[in-house]
Amino acid sequence: MRVFVAGATGAIGKQLVPRLVEAGHEVHGMTRSESKQAMLQELGAVPVVADALDPDQVAEAVGRARPEVIVHQLTAIGAVDMRHFDRDFALTNRLRTEGTDHLLSAGQAVGVRRFVAQGVGGYGAYARNGGPVKTEEDPLDPTPAREMRETLAAIRHLEEAVLGARWTEGLVLRYGVFYGPGTSLAPGAEQFELVRRRKFPLVGDGGGVWSFIHVADAAEATVAAVERGSRGAYNIVDDDPAPVTKWLPALAQELGAKKPMRVPRFIGRLFAGEAGVVMMTDVRGASNAKAKRELGWRPAHSSWRDGFSAA
Secondary structure, eight states: OEEEEEETTTTTTHHHHHHHTTTEEEEEEEEEEGGGGGHHHTOOEEEOOOOOOOOOHHHHHHHHHSSEEEEEOOOOOOOOGGGGHHHHHHHHHHIIIIHHHHHHHHHHTTTTTTEEEEEEOOOOOOOOSSOSSOOTTTOOOSSSOGHHHHHHHHHHHHHEEEEEESSSSSEEEEOOEEEESSSSSSTTTTHHHHTTOOOOOOEEEEEEEOOEEEEEHHHHHHHHHHOOOOOOEEEEEEOOOOOHHHHHHHHHHHTTTOOEEEHHHHHHHHHHHHHHHHEEEEHOOOOOOOHHEEEEEEEEOOOOOHHHHHH
């Protein structure tokens, strides 16, 4: 199939493109940077340069490629200050709203039969009540922390737009917290270094449940969605949702660091805002049962424990 990947040079895009090529697909990889065309060629894709926020450029790029499937992996996530979560996600939020709409419009014009988009299942997307592990049938958080409202609204917009596009088969992959090459949870990267330097404290009871996914496993799941997915949302996470009280000390030990400091909620709120406290104490994990059942996918790193060790 001809597959158009928007965001082809991001952390997951660099894992996804060669896997699609290896599976026999003709891949057109979109980037906004002309300097990344050589990278895309090395990965096996046909390079496409376009600004995802310019509807005319997107329409022209998709029109030239005439893909059967569009994969939307557009983000612009850098360093994030939890006290200003929405500010630091502002561009990503535009890519999830305007960028999604532009890709859908362009895809409808050429009649793509499947549209696969990057959703979120790993940092506070689900409602913070009920059990610790959520399925795709559970609602997204209707009352996110103040600093996360715009980000959750953008996630909701993406899901409603993609799943509501009746002219194509829309899939939203709710990825867990990424780790591995090109992410902030990798050797030398921001989050690992904060843990190593004991600057990533455990806040409150540390009861927030996180679901992780190695970026390579996320890419494998995306290939499965491209080839055989059906309309709907899928949690793309490992088999081992874990509270912060388990995974954070285990990561510190793996990195040869001292145990994380423990601070009360009010102290955590001072340096991480309400969003940071929510992430540490209240978020819910996600079940991957549907993705395993319907996509025929299994994460090679079934637990973050093994994955962190490998990283």
